[in-house]
Amino acid sequence: MTHTPLRLALLGDSLAHGSGAAGPQDALGPRLAAALTGAGYDVDLSVLAVPGAVSRDLATQVRRAAPLGPDLAVVVVGANDLARLVPPAQAAAALGRALQELRAAGTDVVVVPAPDMSTVPWVPPALRPLVQAASAQLQRAQAAVAHSAGAMVAAVSEAVTAAFGTDPALFSADRFHPSSAGYAHIAQALVPHVVAAAHARRDAAAA
Structure with a gap:
């Protein structure tokens, strides 16, 4: 397969940044970049995400991304x-x-909607239905604006939630952020969406 330079940017919060991973290569960005490399792309990765960021903080990250001219951005936000x-x-x-x-600016985007926060261990069982409903409400709103903007939505919450809800090892020691194993699971769910977005961009450029 022909190697195609691809400038990949990760924007969003601590999940996009990789908080909780044991090492830098265990974080989401390097895992996605490795998958794209395996799919035949030369990847230039920039992680612009900031731990603790909320959606309004994306504006600053987008400004930081502008000089880099990313071809593909993965946006993980909402927690x-x-x-x-x-x-x-x-x-x-x-x-x-x-x-x-x-x-x-010509960047293709994959949006990863907010996680289902009801799986976080410190959420009291009695409140989990409310937290689950709030998470779903935000996910729907995020998907709507993403589709309106022409972005791809990686609807992986259901698969990821099922795993995180049953395997405590997917959480790091703070019981909030994913562990390295957790990031591996999230990346596995996201890879098909991110690779599909890269292929679509390549095919459009070749048309």
Whole structure:
């Protein structure tokens, strides 16, 4: 397969940054870059995500991405919006603005909606149904603005939630962020979406 230079950027929060991973190569960005390399791409990876970021913080990250001219951006955001009780419409609107800027600059985008926070160990069992409902509400709002902006949505929450809800080893020692094993599971779910986005961009350029 012909090697195609691909500038990949990860934007968002601690999940995109890799907090909780045992080493840098265990984080989400390097795992996705390795999968793309295996699919035949020369990958230039930039991780612009910031731990603790909420959706409104994407604006700053998009500005930092602009000089890099990313071909493909993976945006992982929403966990902190849920934790800080940011209204779903407000969080989704901020995401939508960031996506519009990325798309206007010619960047293809894969959006990873908020995780189901009800699986986090410190969430009391009695509150899990409410947290699950809030997570689903934000996920739907994020998917809507992503589709409107022409971004791809990686709807992996169900598969990831099932694993994280039954295997404590997927969480790091802080019982909030994924462990290296957790990132491996998330990356496995995301790889088909990210590779498909890269292929679609390559095919469009060749057409």
